[in-house]
Amino acid sequence: xxxxxxxxxxxxxxxxxxxxxxxxxxxxxxxxxxxxxxxxxxxxxxxxxxxxxxxxxxxxxxxxxxxxxxxxxxxxxxxxxxxxxxxxxxxxxxxxxxxxxxxxxxxxxxxxxxxxxxxxxxxxxxxxxxxxxxxxxxxxxxxxxxxxxxxxxxxxxxxxxxxxxxxxxxxxxxxxxxxxxxxxxxxxxxxxxxxxxxxxxxxxxxxxxxxxxxxxxxxxxxxxxxxxxxxxxxxxxxxxxxxxxxxxxxxxxxxxxxxxxxxxxxxxxxxxxxxxxxxxxxxxxxxxxxxxxxxxxxxxxxxxxxxxxxxxxxxxxxxxxxxxxxxxxxxxxxxxxxxxxxxxxxxxxxxxxxxxxxxxxxxxxxxxxxxxxxxxxxxxxxxxxxxxxxxxxxxxxxxxxxxxxxxxxxxxxxxxxxxxxxxxxxxxxxxxxxxxxxxxxxxxxxxxxxxxxxxxxxxxxxxxxxxxxxxxxxxxxxxxxxxxxxxxxxxxxxxxxxxxxxxxxxxxxxxxxxxxxxxxxxxxxxxxxxxxxxxxxxxxxxxxxxxxxxxxxxxxxxxxx
Numbered sequence: 001x002x003x004x005x006x007x008x009x010x011x012x013x014x015x016x017x018x019x020x021x022x023x024x025x026x027x028x029x030x031x032x033x034x035x036x037x038x039x040x041x042x043x044x045x046x047x048x049x050x051x052x053x054x055x056x057x058x059x060x061x062x063x064x065x066x067x068x069x070x071x072x073x074x075x076x077x078x079x080x081x082x083x084x085x086x087x088x089x090x091x092x093x094x095x096x097x098x099x100x101x102x103x104x105x106x107x108x109x110x111x112x113x114x115x116x117x118x119x120x121x122x123x124x125x126x127x128x129x130x131x132x133x134x135x136x137x138x139x140x141x142x143x144x145x146x147x148x149x150x151x152x153x154x155x156x157x158x159x160x161x162x163x164x165x166x167x168x169x170x171x172x173x174x175x176x177x178x179x180x181x182x183x184x185x186x187x188x189x190x191x192x193x194x195x196x197x198x199x200x201x202x203x204x205x206x207x208x209x210x211x212x213x214x215x216x217x218x219x220x221x222x223x224x225x226x227x228x229x230x231x232x233x234x235x236x237x238x239x240x241x242x243x244x245x246x247x248x249x250x251x252x253x254x255x256x257x258x259x260x261x262x263x264x265x266x267x268x269x270x271x272x273x274x275x276x277x278x279x280x281x282x283x284x285x286x287x288x289x290x291x292x293x294x295x296x297x298x299x300x301x302x303x304x305x306x307x308x309x310x311x312x313x314x315x316x317x318x319x320x321x322x323x324x325x326x327x328x329x330x331x332x333x334x335x336x337x338x339x340x341x342x343x344x345x346x347x348x349x350x351x352x353x354x355x356x357x358x359x360x361x362x363x364x365x366x367x368x369x370x371x372x373x374x375x376x377x378x379x380x381x382x383x384x385x386x387x388x389x390x391x392x393x394x395x396x397x398x399x400x401x402x403x404x405x406x407x408x409x410x411x412x413x414x415x416x417x418x419x420x421x422x423x424x425x426x427x428x429x430x431x432x433x434x435x436x437x438x439x440x441x442x443x444x445x446x447x448x449x450x451x452x453x454x455x456x457x458x459x460x461x462x463x464x465x466x467x468x469x470x471x472x473x474x475x476x477x478x479x480x481x482x483x484x485x486x487x488x489x490x491x492x493x494x495x496x497x498x499x500x501x502x503x504x505x506x507x508x509x510x511x512x513x514x515x516x517x518x519x520x521x522x523x524x525x526x527x528x529x530x531x532x533x534x535x536x537x538x539x540x541x542x543x544x545x546x547x548x549x550x551x552x553x554x555x556x557x558x559x560x561x
Contacts, residue, residue, distance in 0.1 A: 073127060076127055076128045076131050077131065079128075080131045080132065080134075080135045083114075083135060084135055084138060084139060087107065087110045087139055088139070088142060090103075090106065090107075090110075091103045091104075091106065091107040091143060091146070092146075094106060095146075095151070100153070100155055101155075104143070104147070104155060107139070107143035108140075108143060110139065111136050111139050111140045111143070114132055114135060114136040114139065115132075115133070115136050117132060118130075118132035118133045118136065134184075134185075134188065137169075137173060137185075137188060138188075140169060141166065141169055141192050144162075144165050144166055144169060145162075145166060145196075145199070147162055147165070148161075148162030149162065149199050150199075159200065159202075163196060163200045163202075163205055166192065166196040167193060167196055167209075169192060170189045170190070170192040170193040170196065171189075173185055173186075173188060173189035173192070174186060174189040174190070174216065177189055178220070178223075181224055183220075183224070183226050183228075183229060186220055186226075186229065187229060187232065190213045190216070190217065190233060190236075191236075193209045193212070193213055194209055194210065194213060194236060194240050196209065197209035197210065197240065198240065198243065198248065198250055198251065199251060201248050201251045201252070203244065203262045203263065203264070203267075204263075206240060206243075206244050206248070207240075207241065207244060207263070207264070207267035208267070209240075210237045210240050210241060210267065210270070210271055211267060211270040211271060211274070213233055213236075213237065214233065214234075214237050214270065214271040214274040214275060215274050217229055217230055217233040218230070218274055218275065218277065218278060218281075221278065221281070222281050225287060227287060227291050227292070227295065230275070230278065230295050231295060231298065234271075234275055234295065234298050234299050234302060235298070235302070237271045237275075237302070238271070238302030238303070238305065238306055241264075241267070241268060241271070241306050242305075242306060242309070244258075244264070245257065245258060245264065245306065245309060245310065246258075257313050261310065261313075261314040261315075264310060264314075265310060265315075265322065268303070268306055268307065268310065271299075271302075271303070272299065272303040273329075275295070275296075275299040276296065276299065276333065276350075278292055278295055278296065279292065279296055279337055279341045279343055279346040280336070280337065280340060280341055283342050283343070289342070289343055292343055292346075293343060293345060293346065293349075296346055296349060297349070300349070300353065319360070319361075319364055320361045320364040320365060323357045323358075323360045323361040323364070324357075324361045326353075326354070326357040327354045327355070327357035327358040327361060328354075329354070330350045330351065330353045330354030330357060331350075331351060331354035331355075331358075333350050333354075334347045334348070334349075334350040334351035334354060334385075334389075335347070337350060338388075338389055344389070344390075344391070345391075345393055347389055347391070348386075348389055348391040348393040348394045348397075349393075351382075351385055351389065351391075351394060352382075352393075352394060352397050352398075355378060355381070355382050355398075356401075358378060359375055359378065362374050362375060362378070363375075368412065369409070369412045369414050369415060369416065369419065370416070370419075372405070372409045372412070372416075372419045372423075373416070373418060373419040373422050375405055376402075376405065376419065376422050376423050376426045377422065377426065379398060379401070379402045379405070379426055379430070380426050380429060380430055382394060382398040382401075383395065383398060383430050383433060383434070384433075386398065387433070387437050387440055390440055395434070395448060396448070399448050399451060399452075402426075402430075402452075402455075403451070403455065406423060406455060406459070409423070410462070415466055417463065417466055417467040420459060420462060420463035420466055420467065421463050421467075423455070423459045423463070424456055424459045424460050424463055427452045427453070427455040427456030427459060428452070428453070428456040430452050431449045431452035431453045431456065434448065434449045434452070435449055450495070453495055453496075453499065456499075457499045457502060457503070460480055460503070461477060461480075461503070461506055464476040464477060464480060473510060474507050474510050474511045477503055477506060477507040477510065478503075478504070478507050480503050481500045481501075481503035481504045481507065482500070483500075484496050484497065484499040484500030484503055485497060485500040488500060
């Protein structure tokens with residue numbers, strides 16, 4: 001009996017251990033799932049005393065009723081705002097009364113007291129403690145700022161030392177933000193650094209701050225995946241640059257372009273280059289690639305806006321070297337992105353930007369209309385790179401640029417036969433290559449290729465019209481039609497035969513409505529006969545082709561009957 005009882009107790013004990021083990025396994029699995037999903041696992045030991053990144057929320061979004069939300073969060077906000085202005089006004093009043101040293105000491109003493117209160121209230125009043133810390137940072141910066149700036153009688157007379165102190169505050173806050181992974185504090189530190197550059201009204205301080213903040217922003221993205229920080233400071237970097245370009249109207253109250261560009265072009269390249277490297281950084285698993293692509297586009301838009309303003313105002317006569325450097329960098333960088341970046345569209349984007357820059361420096365060297373010839377050849381180079389990159393995006397973008405170029409060329413007052421025929425060759429060769437490598441380019445339809453064929457057809461007529469004496473234009477078009485028919489026959493491609501038919505129709509229209517007025521009667525008769533013979537011969541060939549095809553189809557159907 002006792003043996004049975006002992007066995008039963010052992011079984012119960014074993015069952016309890018198994019249940020406990022199962023609960024632990026389930027807990028571990030749940031924790032792993034949360035980590036995989038990117039959720040934040042709270043640590044109770046750190047929650048109370050942590051100065052976590054500020055959770056900006058409205059008072060009625062708090063726990064419980066609206067009343068408790070306003071009471072806990074709203075009053076905390078209101079109290080800190082009032083405290084900020086109160087200490088600022090106190091310091092300012094002491095300055096006006098002549099107690100400059102007392103104003104400084106009282107200001108820094110107030111900051112120290114705020115930090116002490118925030119420290120000892122962090123466990124009990126977490127949210128209020130967070131606000132007090134950020135309020136202390138702001139008051140510290142404002143008091144230090146007023147040691148030299150915005151003062152009739154500055155305490156620190158040398159602006160260099162004042163700027164160093166302000167940058168030092170930004171650096172300390174950045175280091176705290178980095179060590180504790182506080183995104184909001186990092187944002188505040190960077191804003192202070194950019195504002196310090198603005199109030200200094202110095203090119204080196206202002207644009208140097210832009211470059212350093214851009215680099216640190218990218219570093220924080222690499223370490224902590226703070227992509228939103230990248231968006232914010234891409235915007236602010238180019239905003240500060242434009243502010244500098246317009247002679248810092250926030251300080252000078254005059255929005256005019258600076259007299260000299262100084263080192264502005266060098267400093268413009270820095271954020272553009274820094275933010276471009278985001279495409280080479282390893283992609284975070286929890287981050288969608290569209291975020292990175294959009295960041296690259298946003299960086300490109302800001303860089304281009306500032307670049308255009310700089311070139312138009314300062315380098316309108318010597319921009320060739322600038323765009324040569326941009327073209328070389330973008331094309332080389334696109335090759336690196338193709339090889340190392342997981343965002344394949346990024347390589348195509350920089351390749352297109354590089355070719356656009358190349359187009360600009362080609363224009364700068366040769367001017368229009370002579371530049372059109374090289375620009376048309378460049379279009380085929382883009383298609384060649386698209387084949388290498390396997391990029392449909394490159395093909396689509398190049399098609400748009402090619403047709404815009406073609407439209408501007410046709411409307412140009414002066415043209416050259418060599419350029420005309422270059423457009424013809426580029427259009428037809430591009431169409432042929434796209435047909436040959438359509439699987440590599442992942443083209444689902446024939447629409448783009450048909451556009452190039454139509455462009456080649458139109459430029460064939462235009463080229464011959466410009467190159468051949470007016471009397472022989474119709475004859476040249478008829479010969480071109482024959483060539484289209486021959487190419488269509490050799491390639492067994494109906495599209496070229498359609499081009500031949502279209503050219504024959506254009507020849508007839510030109511003969512009737514243009515040549516009839518100016519052509520000699522004898523030559524006119526010969527042309528009519530030539531066109532008639534060619535048309536009838538084409539009709540006979542098509543008739544025989546259709547007849548042979550019908551006979552072949554009937555023979556193939558005969559055994560089935």
